[in-house]
Structure formats: C-alpha cells, structure tokens
Amino acid sequence: MNPVELLVAKPAGHGERIEPAGVFFCSKCRRVWPNEHDAGQCCLCSYCGKELPKGENYHHYECMMSAYRKRHEAQLASARVVTDHEGFVFCEQGGPNDGYAQDIDEMAEWWQDEIDSGDRGRDEYPEFVLACMVRPPRQVDADDLVEMLAEEGYEDMHDDVVVPDSLKDALKEFNDANKNLVTYEPDYKRKVKMPELVRSSC
Numbered sequence: 001m002n003p004v005e006l007l008v009a010k011p012a013g014h015g016e017r018i019e020p021a022g023v024f025f026c027s028k029c030r031r032v033w034p035n036e037h038d039a040g041q042c043c044l045c046s047y048c049g050k051e052l053p054k055g056e057n058y059h060h061y062e063c064m065m066s067a068y069r070k071r072h073e074a075q076l077a078s079a080r081v082v083t084d085h086e087g088f089v090f091c092e093q094g095g096p097n098d099g100y101a102q103d104i105d106e107m108a109e110w111w112q113d114e115i116d117s118g119d120r121g122r123d124e125y126p127e128f129v130l131a132c133m134v135r136p137p138r139q140v141d142a143d144d145l146v147e148m149l150a151e152e153g154y155e156d157m158h159d160d161v162v163v164p165d166s167l168k169d170a171l172k173e174f175n176d177a178n179k180n181l182v183t184y185e186p187d188y189k190r191k192v193k194m195p196e197l198v199r200s201s202c
C-alpha cells in the first residue's frame with residue numbers, strides 16, 4: 001500500500017543524477033514490487049481490500065474462507081437434484097467422516113445427533129448434500145513400468161525393454177486384487193435432498 005518509487009543515483013558529469021528506478025516499494029512493509037499497482041496492493045486483503053495485520057500476506061484467512069463458502073454454496077445451488085443416488089455423499093458443513101458419509105441415511109443420522117447433542121443448531125441442518133462419484137484406482141500396466149525404466153535412459157530405450165508374460169499376468173492379478181480401493185469425490189453437479197429432521201432438539 002501507498003507505493004513509493006525507488007530512485008537510483010547515476011554518475012553524471014562531476015556529480016550524479018537521481019532517476020526513478022521503475023520499481024516501487026510498499027510503504028508499510030517495504031517489500032519491493034515490479035510495478036506501482038502491485039506495490040499498491042501489497043499488505044491489502046485481496047478479497048476485502050482492507051489493510052492486513054502485520055506479518056499477514058495476500059488475504060485475511062476469514063475472507064478466504066468466506067469466499068470459499070460462497071463458492072461452495074453457489075455450486076450446491078446450481079447442482080441438479082437426484083433421487084436415485086446410492087452410496088457416498090458429502091457435506092461441506094460436516095459429516096461423520098470429514099464431511100463424507102456412506103449414504104444419505106448415515107449423513108442424516110450424524111446431523112440428527114449433532115443437533116440433539118446441542119453441538120449444532122437446527123438452522124444449520126443442510127437441505128442438500130452432494131452426491132459422490134466413485135473414482136476407481138489407477139490400473140498399472142506393463143507400459144507404465146517400461147516408461148519408468150526408459151525415462152532417463154538412452155533414446156528409444158523403451159523399444160528394447162523386455163516384458164515377460166509372467167509380469168503381465170502378475171500385473172493383472174495386482175489390479176484385480178486392488179480394484180476395490182476406490183476413492184469418493186464430491187460431484188458438484190449432483191445433490192441429494194436430506195430427509196426432514198425427526199426428533200426435536202433438547
């Protein structure tokens with residue numbers, strides 16, 4: 001903030017000439033920036049534009065979180081409602097496993113308990129949660145290993161790598177044995193309606 005241009009002294013005749021250096025410093029923290037605009041933005045929150053406390057860079061943590069929440073709310077609002085979703089769901093505001101639940105029933109139960117125990121208010125109960133999509137584990141094949149081996153070798157080394165059939169069989173077995181290791185990711189295009197709260201909070 002309050003950018004100040006640096007000056008340089010250049011020898012001229014018997015004395016020296018003072019010239020603008022074309023770089024600017026922030027008058028608060030004195031960091032140097034390549035242009036006036038960047039120096040002017042220094043020490044200001046990139047979200048709210050207000051001055052940052054000493055030692056903080058780029059933005060207030062709260063401003064970043066609130067922007068993140070708003071983005072999430074907008075995504076949730078534009079998601080399509082699905083009624084046939086089975087399996088994992090995700091809720092940004094919380095869920096049994098870091099926001100994830102095995103299904104909508106487990107999610108609803110967790111929220112019900114939170115509200116009954118007084119940890120959350122009834123007004124926090126989410127109307128919708130996101131459906132999750134399933135990402136299967138990556139299939140490892142012989143080409144991956146050939147690439148890995150030849151990557152830093154001589155040119156066209158991959159043409160010379162020998163892949164025994166037993167390795168192909170072993171890799172198939174390996175992939176089959178691990179195919180259940182799926183990862184769940186929130187699908188920002190689909191949401192599931194939460195059931196109505198049943199018990200009243202006490």
Ligand SMILES: [Zn+2]
Nearest residue numbers: 026029042043
């Ligand atoms: Zn600064």
Ligand SMILES: [Zn+2]
Nearest residue numbers: 045048060063
């Ligand atoms: Zn801010």
